Amino acid sequence: MHFEVRKVVTSIEEIRIEGGKSTSTPIKMVGVAYVIKNPWAGQGFVENLRPEITSGCSELGKEMVAAMLSHFPNGGAIEAYGKAAVVGLNGEIEHASGIIHTLRFGNHYRDAVNAKSFLSFTNKRGPAGTSIQIPMMHKDDAGFRSHYITLEMHIEDAPAADEIIIVLGGSDGGRAHPRIGNRYIDMEEIATEKTAHQTQA
Structure with a gap:
């Protein structure tokens, strides 16, 4: 079975200035959205997806x-x-989840960019023109807060009631000027504070 694709929409953002300070190089975020016919539409409740x-x-x-990689020099750039x-x-949210939460879908992306971390995600139900948030994180380490970023986009005429929008997001960098550290710093600080508290007790 091939999913019926009505249209493909690509959103590209290039961040050059953040907080009044220029980036050393522009940071590119890309969202590739496929608007497909919901394969379970009109069937009522389907037990086996x-x-x-x-x-x-x-x-x-x-x-x-392949569409995502066409916007970058290679998979390593993401x-x-x-x-x-x-x-x-x-449709049901389970219909949206059923497509993106399967290794058959996600492994193509992980393998193409040689990733170690899982793909962050959102899945929801909405009318045409609804906001689409694509959360992203570092492909190698989910603890790198510098790469906790979100690309937002919308498609004026999608999803129709019997459609699903499927989106991949990619970025060649993290936030422009990250200054909050990663989660490992917190872990070290909390451990130090705990030790100090136990010593004082």
């Missing part, structure tokens, strides 16, 4: 990753990544 997932998700993931799905009002 696996046939459509197993037959269509791998091909969709492969095609979307530092942060994520995914999102929005199902139309006549």
Whole structure:
């Protein structure tokens, strides 16, 4: 089974100034969205979603990753990544989740960028023109807060009630001027504070 793709929409942001300070190099964030027909639309409650997932998700993931990589020199240039799905009002959130939360879909992206961390995500239901948030994090280490970023986009005529928007996000950098440290700093500080408290007790 091939998912029926009505349109492909790409959103590109290039960050050059943040907080009044220029970036050393522009930071590019890309969102590639495929608007597909919901394969379970009009069937009522479908207990088993696996046939459509197993037959269509791998091909969709492969095609979307190729589209994403066309905006970067190579997979190694992508530092942060994520995914999102929005199902139309006549669909279930489970329909959106069923497509993006499968290794058949996500592994194409992980392998293409040689990633170690999982793909951060959002999935929701909404009308045409609804806001789409694509959360991203560092592809190698989920603890690098510098790469906790979100690309936001919308498509005026999607999703229709019987459609699903499937999105991949990628960035060649993190936030422009990260200054809050990573989660490992917190862990060290908390451990030190705990030790100091136990010593004082």
